[in-house]
Amino acid sequence: MEKGSERSILIAGAGPVGLTLALELARRGLRPRIVAKAKGPTPANESRALGVNARTLTLLEECGATPMILHKARRINRFRIASRGKQLLTVDTARLRWRYSPLYALPQGETENILLGLLSRLHIAPEWQTAVEAVSGDVEKPQVTLRRADGATETVSPDILVGADGAHSVVRENCGFAFPGDSMDMPFYLADYRYIHPVETNYAEGNFLNPGVLARIPVSEDTLRYISTREDYETLIEHPTDVRDRPWVSSFRISFRHVETMGRGNVFLAGDAAHVHSPIGARGMNLGIEDACWLAWLISEGREAEYSDLRMPAIQTVIQATRRNTAFVTLSNPVLTTLRRLVLPWMKLFPASTRAVLRTISGRDTPAPPWIPGAK
Ligand SMILES: Cc1cc2nc3c(=O)[nH]c(=O)nc-3n(C[C@H](O)[C@H](O)[C@H](O)COP(=O)(O)OP(=O)(O)OC[C@H]3O[C@@H](n4cnc5c(N)ncnc54)[C@H](O)[C@@H]3O)c2cc1C
Numbered sequence: 116m117e118k119g120s121e122r123s124i125l126i127a128g129a130g131p132v133g134l135t136l137a138l139e140l141a142r143r144g145l146r147p148r149i150v151a152k153a154k155g156p157t158p159a160n161e162s163r164a165l166g167v168n169a170r171t172l173t174l175l176e177e178c179g180a181t182p183m184i185l186h187k188a189r190r191i192n193r194f195r196i197a198s199r200g201k202q203l204l205t206v207d208t209a210r211l212r213w214r215y216s217p218l219y220a221l222p223q224g225e226t227e228n229i230l231l232g233l234l235s236r237l238h239i240a241p242e243w244q245t246a247v248e249a250v251s252g253d254v255e256k257p258q259v260t261l262r263r264a265d266g267a268t269e270t271v272s273p274d275i276l277v278g279a280d281g282a283h284s285v286v287r288e289n290c291g292f293a294f295p296g297d298s299m300d301m302p303f304y305l306a307d308y309r310y311i312h313p314v315e316t317n318y319a320e321g322n323f324l325n326p327g328v329l330a331r332i333p334v335s336e337d338t339l340r341y342i343s344t345r346e347d348y349e350t351l352i353e354h355p356t357d358v359r360d361r362p363w364v365s366s367f368r369i370s371f372r373h374v375e376t377m378g379r380g381n382v383f384l385a386g387d388a389a390h391v392h393s394p395i396g397a398r399g400m401n402l403g404i405e406d407a408c409w410l411a412w413l414i415s416e417g418r419e420a421e422y423s424d425l426r427m428p429a430i431q432t433v434i435q436a437t438r439r440n441t442a443f444v445t446l447s448n449p450v451l452t453t454l455r456r457l458v459l460p461w462m463k464l465f466p467a468s469t470r471a472v473l474r475t476i477s478g479r480d481t482p483a484p485p486w487i488p489g490a491k
Contacts, residue, residue, distance in 0.1 A: 122274035129241035132386030132403035133279035139411030163223035166397025170478030188219035217477035254380030284388035296372025429481035
């Protein structure tokens with residue numbers, strides 16, 4: 116197969132996944148074109164994908180993003196689990212001798228801005244407000260219609276088309292990829308609270324309210340995210356200090372879906388375009404960044420036909436783990452919630468089980484990147 120540099124590559128989408136793909140291609144000397152429907156990166160007030168895991172930090176070492184992320188992100192040293200405010204279990208990550216702690220917190224827009232800055236050093240910039248309107252023709256040589264904000268259209272026929280255009284991907288829908296799965300009925304509610312003083316940000320906590328759950332995750336030195344399955348969750352928050360404002364409030368429903376193949380002909384999918392699942396475990400963006408890094412490596416080697424076979428097992432592993440964890444966190448049967456409350460404190464006697472949980476949180480349950488020497 117022809118290696119990358121002579122071929123034209125169009126990336127649809129400039130979220131964390133499209134930006135990572137562009138950067139990983141560009142640092143290897145390829146010149147992708149990247150277009151996005153959005154006006155720019157994720158706005159600063161919408162923290163969205165907060166958790167950056169150890170696998171992502173390993174993957175982004177070679178493009179130079181990792182030290183920048185570590186400089187800005189908050190390291191999560193402890194994961195606390197409580198039941199109606201009573202502590203059941205604390206998992207401490209400070210004693211792990213891993214290269215990176217399992218999880219760090221950085222708002223999605225800040226991660227995107229780091230990637231954008233590095234990409235601009237390689238003289239590549241996304242074309243914002245340029246949407247893929249339709250993809251037609253053969254998947255071996257797709258015809259892509261782009262529409263800009265002023266209404267002007269352009270049709271291009273790239274050698275390689277990558278859909279990193281999010282959960283409602285036009286590339287996926289127009290190129291005949293099925294997207295089977297199911298949705299949970301239960302809504303989730305979310306609010307970021309900004310406080311007048313700095314707050315403790317080195318731990319994350321999940322509090323089982325029976326019924327429902329309320330999680331507390333650090334966003335920045337003065338901001339915490341609360342996420343819950345209960346509509347009245349805001350009345351149940353014990354604020355650490357006086358509230359300044361609520362920069363972001365949202366609610367959403369969760370689906371578990373993934374494509375059956377990540378590539379058809381010369382069309383490939385990455386990130387939310389290929390898989391969506393619950394945010395519990397903070398895997399969505401991280402798994403998508405992993406897709407992008409694998410795809411860039413394979414394209415540069417002329418081996419992109421192997422992408423789907425290499426990625427699908429990882430996608431299935433993560434979706435299964437996320438499904439299990441989401442079911443565990445959202446249990447409503449009183450017998451099972453009592454059992455959960457009784458069993459969790461004993462987990463500290465079994466270090467192997469907490470280590471296995473931390474391996475999953477850190478993203479080390481998928482194959483290590485073979486192009487990074489020593490990566491685990
Ligand atoms: C509340 C919440 C919390 C989350 N927390 C975490 C977390 O802690 N850790 C984690 O890893 N993940 C988390 N996620 C998931 C994470 O936000 C997504 O997995 C991630 O944003 C996916 O990135 P992406 O680049 O694939 O897609 P997106 O971020 O959705 O980006 C899609 C891009 O495609 C562009 N686009 C869309 N349509 C078109 C089109 N027709 N043509 C051209 N461009 C188009 C958009 O403008 C955008 O640039 C969370 C999600 C939610 C909702």
